[in-house]
Amino acid sequence: MKITLKPFAIIGLVSLLSACATSPTGRNQVLLYSESQMASMGDQAFSSMKEELRVSSKQVENAYVQCVAKSLTPLVPDSVFNGEWEVVVFEDEQINAFALPGGKIGVYTGLLNVAKTQSQLAAVIGHEIGHVIAHHGNERMSTTTLTNLGTQAVAQVIESNEVAYSGAIMAAIGMGSQVAITLPFSRAHESEADLIGLALMAQAGFDPRESVDLWQNMEAASDGQRPIELLSTHPAPQSRIENLQANMQGALADYQRSPNRPVCRQ
Numbered sequence: 001m002k003i004t005l006k007p008f009a010i011i012g013l014v015s016l017l018s019a020c021a022t023s024p025t026g027r028n029q030v031l032l033y034s035e036s037q038m039a040s041m042g043d044q045a046f047s048s049m050k051e052e053l054r055v056s057s058k059q060v061e062n063a064y065v066q067c068v069a070k071s072l073t074p075l076v077p078d079s080v081f082n083g084e085w086e087v088v089v090f091e092d093e094q095i096n097a098f099a100l101p102g103g104k105i106g107v108y109t110g111l112l113n114v115a116k117t118q119s120q121l122a123a124v125i126g127h128e129i130g131h132v133i134a135h136h137g138n139e140r141m142s143t144t145t146l147t148n149l150g151t152q153a154v155a156q157v158i159e160s161n162e163v164a165y166s167g168a169i170m171a172a173i174g175m176g177s178q179v180a181i182t183l184p185f186s187r188a189h190e191s192e193a194d195l196i197g198l199a200l201m202a203q204a205g206f207d208p209r210e211s212v213d214l215w216q217n218m219e220a221a222s223d224g225q226r227p228i229e230l231l232s233t234h235p236a237p238q239s240r241i242e243n244l245q246a247n248m249q250g251a252l253a254d255y256q257r258s259p260n261r262p263v264c265r266q
């Protein structure tokens with residue numbers, strides 16, 4: 001015997017589970033997972049990355065990345081993470097970095113050739129921390145959960161009506177939700193992370209104007225044969241530069257007010 005939940009029951013369940021929140025730039029978000037669930041997923045992902053990738057033991061390189069990252073992390077709200085951040089440099093030519101819930105930051109050595117100054121590195125790390133502050137991982141997972149539940153509900157309607165080619169229809173729905181939800185969503189996340197990163201770097205005492213230099217370097221580096229992961233899923237460099245410049249005045253005021261002037265040497 002097959003037990004099926006009626007679509008209405010599923011929708012009811014989803015709305016019961018839903019937790020509505022507002023992102024730092026005022027977007028409505030659905031966050032289904034708790035901060036501690038996200039932190040333990042971040043811990044697990046980070047542990048397996050440390051096993052799979054080569055961790056840099058170069059002292060100067062590590063000290064430099066630690067110095068930049070730890071200038072930014074004190075600005076993360078306690079409600080997001082209030083423990084000791086772990087910062088690891090991975091020996092990998094990828095031009096990339098990431099931050100995970102649970103206070104984890106990873107920087108690939110390839111990034112250090114493109115983020116040429118401490119402020120440019122702060123722009124990238126600030127952006128990655130911005131994703132964590134704005135709960136983007138949680139939002140993405142929550143949306144996937146809801147999309148899957150919605151897809152299941154539709155599948156049951158199709159099954160119960162014995163519609164022909166339901167497999168093809170389901171594929172189309174899967175594809176449709178991919179295009180309609182996941183992609184624009186990720187652009188919104190990128191712009192939001194850029195603005196949070198800009199504010200973080202300025203408040204930490206890094207010159208926010210260097211965020212523009214960073215994206216220009218990224219664009220120049222992407223002319224080579226290597227695809228840049230940071231760019232492939234992200235808005236065009238020109239549109240993100242415009243977004244940053246539109247918010248530069250406030251960032252410069254933050255920078256001038258900041259008592260901090262980090263000196264991190266490479």
Ligand SMILES: [Zn+2]
Nearest residue numbers: 127131190193
């Ligand atoms: Zn991003």
